[in-house]
Amino acid sequence: AMIYPGVYRRTPSLWFRLHSTYVRKMRYLFDLKEDDDICRQAQNSGTFYLFHNLSPFLQKVGSKYLAPQISAVEMKSTLGKLKHNEQMIENSVLIGCSDACMAYFALDLVFSKIYSIPGFLEKSVIESELKGSFTELRKALFQLDGKDRPLLSSAQALLRWHDTHQFCSKTGQPTQKNVAGSKRVCRTSGIIYYPQMSPVVITLVSNGSQCLLARQAAFPKGMYSALAGFCDVGETLEETVRREVAEEVGLEVESLWYSASQHWPFPNSSLMIACHAIVQPQQTKISMNKLELEAARWFSLEEIEEALKRGPKPLKQENQSVSLCLPPKWAIAHQLIQEWVKQQASKPA
Numbered sequence: 001a002m003i004y005p006g007v008y009r010r011t012p013s014l015w016f017r018l019h020s021t022y023v024r025k026m027r028y029l030f031d032l033k034e035d036d037d038i039c040r041q042a043q044n045s046g047t048f049y050l051f052h053n054l055s056p057f058l059q060k061v062g063s064k065y066l067a068p069q070i071s072a073v074e075m076k077s078t079l080g081k082l083k084h085n086e087q088m089i090e091n092s093v094l095i096g097c098s099d100a101c102m103a104y105f106a107l108d109l110v111f112s113k114i115y116s117i118p119g120f121l122e123k124s125v126i127e128s129e130l131k132g133s134f135t136e137l138r139k140a141l142f143q144l145d146g147k148d149r150p151l152l153s154s155a156q157a158l159l160r161w162h163d164t165h166q167f168c169s170k171t172g173q174p175t176q177k178n179v180a181g182s183k184r185v186c187r188t189s190g191i192i193y194y195p196q197m198s199p200v201v202i203t204l205v206s207n208g209s210q211c212l213l214a215r216q217a218a219f220p221k222g223m224y225s226a227l228a229g230f231c232d233v234g235e236t237l238e239e240t241v242r243r244e245v246a247e248e249v250g251l252e253v254e255s256l257w258y259s260a261s262q263h264w265p266f267p268n269s270s271l272m273i274a275c276h277a278i279v280q281p282q283q284t285k286i287s288m289n290k291l292e293l294e295a296a297r298w299f300s301l302e303e304i305e306e307a308l309k310r311g312p313k314p315l316k317q318e319n320q321s322v323s324l325c326l327p328p329k330w331a332i333a334h335q336l337i338q339e340w341v342k343q344q345a346s347k348p349a
């Protein structure tokens with residue numbers, strides 16, 4: 001149920017003739033964020049992605065997993081023992097819309113405090129009612145394919161932000177979310193809080209023929225990735241790349257260029273900005289920062305190509321060590337590595 005803006009309400013066909021699907025979607029989402037009444041209406045006709053303590057609800061269909069969209073009606077009836085539907089639905093946050101402008105919301109059952117409502121269903125009962133399970137997001141990202149990954153990642157980030165920003169940090173008074181969940185306001189101080197994101201630079205360093213990968217102690221066994229670091233206040237992205245490379249492996253960047261970016265929900269909300277960097281070929285001796293990293297070294301094209309072929313799971317080798325494995329294909333670090341392999345292949349021999 002699309003809500004047409006302004007003059008188009010009388011002439012919906014004009015709205016469709018004048019705008020591409022993409023523009024219509026973006027205008028609709030803008031209206032939902034700006035206008036609480038429009039957004040409240042959309043909550044009664046939209047669909048919901050469910051979370052339980054930040055774990056998305058997944059269903060197995062054949063050999064595939066997917067995140068089902070639950071209609072408002074379906075939700076009220078399935079979770080029908082609720083006496084406070086309205087109130088619960090208002091805890092949802094807007095996360096997108098379909099090409100036909102049907103709004104998508106995310107709702108966390110735990111954060112909505114519905115468990116304090118007498119008679120509300122246990123998690124396991126909800127899971128068997130809806131025929132699926134609440135799955136930890138990292139695991140879910142491996143099981144899902146396609147468009148659900150970024151959608152669930154940003155949904156989780158937004159739900160987490162609301163849960164941890166319920167009070168004004170100046171007055172200590174409760175903050176109120178707008179219906180879409182695109183901001184929270186403190187009525188006492190008038191301060192508006194917007195969902196927070198930390199910029200992070202992730203850099204694949206190359207010396208012209210090898211690339212530098214590193215691992216943190218917390219990484220899965222065998223996994224190496226590009227260098228990453230949070231931007232400091234006042235820094236440009238270029239300065240962050242140079243500082244992080246110097247801090248973590250003791251090298252000086254000669255040149256760098258931007259590749260792409262990706263939202264990353266762990267551990268909070270980061271905007272991962274991916275870059276390639278080249279260090280001077282005569283200055284490639286790694287001096288690793290042991291506080292940050294467990295290992296860092298140069299890898300040849302052959303080693304990287306083999307690891308890409310093997311896929312994301314490490315193999316146990318004879319000497320007890322594990323083989324190199326790389327970040328999953330949906331992580332931007334993987335994309336940087338793929339691009340580097342292509343650059344190497346296109347170089348004259």
Ligand SMILES: NC(=O)c1ccc[n+]([C@@H]2O[C@H](COP(=O)([O-])OP(=O)(O)OC[C@H]3O[C@@H](n4cnc5c(N)ncnc54)[C@H](O)[C@@H]3O)[C@@H](O)[C@H]2O)c1
Nearest residue numbers: 198200225226227228229230264266267270292327331333
């Ligand atoms: N290396 C990878 O392949 C990779 C891939 C995907 C995502 N990431 C993400 O990149 C992020 C940054 O990487 P890192 O841990 O090496 O960063 P880092 O090298 O900047 O070191 C982390 C330290 O920075 C400090 N810090 C400064 N600002 C911070 C902020 N806004 N939030 C949290 N800590 C902050 C903390 O002291 C923290 O311990 C991590 O959140 C990680 O999830 C890394």
Ligand SMILES: [Mg+2]
Nearest residue numbers: 227228229292
């Ligand atoms: Mg780092």
